[in-house]
Amino acid sequence: MTTEPRLVEVRQNVLKQNDLLARSLRQQFRDAGIQVVSLVSSPGAGKTMLLEKMLTRLRAQCRIAALVGDLATENDAARLARSQAPVRQITTGTVCHLDAEMVQRALADWDLASLDCLFIENVGNLVCPSSYDLGEDLRLVLMSVTEGEDKPLKYPTIFNTADVAVITKIDLAAATEFDLDAAHANIQAVRPGMTIFEVSGKTGSGLDELLQFLQPRRLQPALLDFESQPRGVPEGI
Amino acid sequence: MHELSIAVSMIEMAAEEAARQGDVRVSALYLKLGPLTGVIKDSLLFSWEVASQGTPLEGSRLVIEEVPVIVYCPDCDQERIVESIQRFCCSVCGVLTAEVRQGRELLVTALEFEPWSDSAGILPAATLMESEMTQ
Numbered sequence: 472m473t474t475e476p477r478l479v480e481v482r483q484n485v486l487k488q489n490d491l492l493a494r495s496l497r498q499q500f501r502d503a504g505i506q507v508v509s510l511v512s513s514p515g516a517g518k519t520m521l522l523e524k525m526l527t528r529l530r531a532q533c534r535i536a537a538l539v540g541d542l543a544t545e546n547d548a549a550r551l552a553r554s555q556a557p558v559r560q561i562t563t564g565t566v567c568h569l570d571a572e573m574v575q576r577a578l579a580d581w582d583l584a585s586l587d588c589l590f591i592e593n594v595g596n597l598v599c600p601s602s603y604d605l606g607e608d609l610r611l612v613l614m615s616v617t618e619g620e621d622k623p624l625k626y627p628t629i630f631n632t633a634d635v636a637v638i639t640k641i642d643l644a645a646a647t648e649f650d651l652d653a654a655h656a657n658i659q660a661v662r663p664g665m666t667i668f669e670v671s672g673k674t675g676s677g678l679d680e681l682l683q684f685l686q687p688r689r690l691q692p693a694l695l696d697f698e699s700q701p702r703g704v705p706e707g708i
Numbered sequence: 709m710h711e712l713s714i715a716v717s718m719i720e721m722a723a724e725e726a727a728r729q730g731d732v733r734v735s736a737l738y739l740k741l742g743p744l745t746g747v748i749k750d751s752l753l754f755s756w757e758v759a760s761q762g763t764p765l766e767g768s769r770l771v772i773e774e775v776p777v778i779v780y781c782p783d784c785d786q787e788r789i790v791e792s793i794q795r796f797c798c799s800v801c802g803v804l805t806a807e808v809r810q811g812r813e814l815l816v817t818a819l820e821f822e823p824w825s826d827s828a829g830i831l832p833a834a835t836l837m838e839s840e841m842t843q
Contacts, residue, residue, distance in 0.1 A: 475822075476735050476736075476820050476821065476822040477732075477820070477821045477822070478818050478819075478820050478821075479725075479729065479818060479819050479820075479821060480817065480818050481725065481816055481817065481818060481819055482815065482816075482817065483721055483815065483816040484814065484815055484816075485714055485717050485718055485721070485739075485814045485815070485816060486714075486717075486745075486814055488717070566710075566713075567710060568710060598710075598746055599710040599746065601744075601745075601746040602710060602714075602745050602746050602747065602814070624794045627793045627794050628743070628744050628745075628746040628793070629746070631744055631793070631796070631808070632744065659804060660794060660795045660796065660797075660804065661793065661794060661795070661796060662796065662806060663796050663797075663804035663805055663806040664804075664806050665806075
């Protein structure tokens with residue numbers, strides 16, 4: 472028997488399992504005619520507030536539901552339930568992000584065909600969620616004006632894997648001396664061409680524009696061509 | 709933070725491959741790592757040490773090749789290395805470009821095997837597989 476070490480070439484994507492599951496979820500969503508939008512941000516950027524406002528407004532126009540990831544509490548689900556849209560909590564325990572399997576499990580007994588749009592609120596974290604494709608059509612990354620305009624430069628990876636940036640708490644921009652031009656330039660530097668919205672969940676400013684953009688595509692044919700940049704490693708690996 | 713679960717996935721993957729290869733142990737795993745995965749090299753190396761203890765991968769080396777982000781520059785019609793992921797631009801003409809050609813890799817490229825006779829006292833990969841299956 473030889474004692475020489477033997478090198479065997481393989482080509483295995485470590486996140487293959489998640490990517491495959493995400494791909495299958497994406498197909499299920501398409502087959503069911505449902506648009507899936509995820510929200511990522513740091514803790515406290517205003518995901519739940521924005522989502523509550525969006526659910527309340529969109530509920531009149533289309534059949535809508537939300538999944539919300541949180542480490543420990545169910546507070547966010549309780550807040551979102553006030554919108555009267557169906558909401559389900561995913562409690563991740565110590566896990567700092569959602570993955571495709573958690574989404575699949577949470578949706579197991581939902582009739583997807585009865586929905587037009589599903590929102591997925593990720594755990595507040597700007598690092599780990601960037602690695603995990605959830606099968607969503609659109610990933611929104613939120614940054615609040617209180618976090619500073621250089622957030623995209625500190626967390627370029629999450630901005631790069633997202634499709635749309637939303638600057639939140641815009642009503643506080645003057646009070647925090649937030650430099651909007653610098654924020655836009657920083658976002659464009661880490662994700663050139665990214666669509667940016669400026670909103671305030673509190674006053675509702677900018678919400679119309681965002682909702683117009685997010686309206687399910689089959690209700691809004693002009694956006695049918697919108698293709699998000701693929702997340703994860705290309706198919707076949 | 710998620711490096712530990714990624715290390716565990718790699719260990720499971722390598723143990724499965726070792727079981728397929730027969731009576732061998734994995735002495736090294738070669739990984740290609742892109743900056744856009746959000747995975748930190750040092751954190752992954754630390755997680756590897758911790759997660760491989762008590763598995764057939766204990767004592768194995770994790771060899772990480774960090775690859776740069778490469779984008780396509782439409783103005784130069786060339787693929788270019790991105791010098792800083794804080795600025796996705798062509799390193800020659802400076803134009804911003806979102807077309808990423810490389811940088812999302814979290815790819816196991818090779819496994820190095822050696823016979824069990826070289827390493828005493830560690831359970832063969834097949835043992836782990838069986839114990840997992842009975843759970």
